[in-house]
């Protein structure tokens with residue numbers, strides 16, 4: 001018989017054994033994983049400053065203790081079409097400031113550090129780099145590692161660009177807890193109260209003209225000429241740096257669109273953004289669209305109709321700012337869908353290939369419930385449509401930047417002599 005005492009000994013021995021095994025496993029894994037620049041043992045021979053120099057060299061190529069300079073536009077408040085241009089504008093500023101630009105994460109139609117997809121999932125970084133051959137890029141992931149590996153943490157300044165008066169002034173403001181919370185995934189230090197700036201650039205009218213615009217940009221660049229290793233920058237919705245240029249889309253997205261464009265060949269593309277339309281008008285709008293399509297299809301003989309919409313083709317609306325879906329919206333879609341066979345990103349299976357990206361399974365699942373990737377592919381399909389039609393006042397959001405971008409691109413193609421395109425835009 002085993003005495004209770006020796007039973008305890010056995011149990012203790014067992015746990016000690018398990019503990020030792022686990023400890024060894026952990027040590028083994030740690031040494032395996034440690035592919036940082038300097039391993040633990042040899043690190044003893046360097047001072048922290050010397051190690052930081054090595055870390056800087058690895059991430060920004062500068063061999064000094066505080067020599068890295070980054071600009072991190074970490075949150076574009078608007079949807080993709082606008083954010084795209086704003087991000088490009090910040091890249092121009094990064095060039096002026098001689099700073100590396102952090103390629104902020106993307107997702108659900110935003111360029112935002114809190115999102116899960118890497119920047120290159122929306123954008124063609126190689127083509128973007130060609131536009132800015134003299135600007136260094138770093139991915140958000142690498143940038144984050146830099147902050148983590150540093151012994152003395154990089155110092156940061158936060159600049160909030162607001163459309164407030166007096167224009168072209170700045171002041172120090174209180175730290176915003178929301179910002180600090182969002183920045184927790186990185187490892188910065190903010191020295192003190194002068195680390196938070198509010199930059200006032202006045203209202204839109206004051207810099208809509210060329211001269212005001214130029215002086216606003218100069219002011220921004222001067223104010224942001226700071227010593228801090230990291231400048232975090234965020235802006236108001238109305239802030240607008242004028243640029244006709246935009247960041248080109250990732251190859252997998254342009255190729256997905258090209259497959260559909262080839263398949264549809266001759267097609268009428270409809271853009272119906274229902275958000276901010278007048279709800280009671282929805283069914284009437286659908287009837288008018290059906291009449292319009294009847295006339296256009298019988299005149300041209302074109303059978304293929306492609307629909308891009310924020311109406312929920314899957315489950316959620318295809319736009320995260322579209323919250324109030326009503327019976328009228330459903331009615332309108334029924335009227336349209338029962339009159340014509342419509343192609344959409346779902347019916348064409350244009351995004352089915354995303355299943356291959358198994359490592360991004362979770363974020364991609366969220367993405368397809370929102371409007372990011374499908375919004376981009378839709379846009380590329382609309383741009384190349386034989387006929388493009390968008391809603392009249394009341395039926396849709398009429399001043400959409402998304403529609404504007406499609407129209408501008410179509411104008412360009414017509415100018416270049418692409419004869420397949422028969423109109424620029426029509427309102428049904």
Ligand SMILES: *[C@@H]1O[C@H](CO)[C@@H](O)[C@H](O)[C@H]1NC(C)=O
Pocket residue numbers: 041042045
């Ligand atoms: C660290 O310093 C010790 C003692 O000076 C020396 O024996 C060892 O080789 C050094 N290690 C490295 C990696 O330089």
Ligand SMILES: *[C@@H]1O[C@H](CO)[C@@H](O)[C@H](O)[C@H]1NC(C)=O
Pocket residue numbers: 062067069098
């Ligand atoms: C720009 O920054 C790099 C290091 O990041 C430095 O070597 C270079 O001299 C700077 N150029 C100018 C014009 O300041």
Ligand SMILES: *[C@@H]1O[C@H](CO)[C@@H](O)[C@H](O)[C@H]1NC(C)=O
Pocket residue numbers: 191192193194
């Ligand atoms: C904050 O830090 C900066 C840079 O170290 C320094 O010039 C400034 O005087 C400090 N401000 C306050 C209020 O401590």
Ligand SMILES: *[C@@H]1O[C@H](CO)[C@@H](O)[C@H](O)[C@H]1NC(C)=O
Pocket residue numbers: 155156157191195227228229
């Ligand atoms: C923060 O303080 C340190 C030490 O005084 C200084 O070197 C650094 O430039 C300061 N950073 C900012 C952003 O003011």
Ligand SMILES: *[C@@H]1O[C@H](CO)[C@@H](O)[C@H](O)[C@H]1NC(C)=O
Pocket residue numbers: 254257258261262380381383384413418
């Ligand atoms: C649209 O047409 C242009 C000009 O023909 C072409 O270069 C581009 O690849 C097309 N885009 C798509 C998505 O088909």
Ligand SMILES: *[C@@H]1O[C@H](CO)[C@@H](O)[C@H](O)[C@H]1NC(C)=O
Pocket residue numbers: 313333337342344
């Ligand atoms: C249109 O109807 C078909 C079948 O009747 C359905 O599969 C499709 O999802 C509908 N499309 C829209 C945009 O509601």
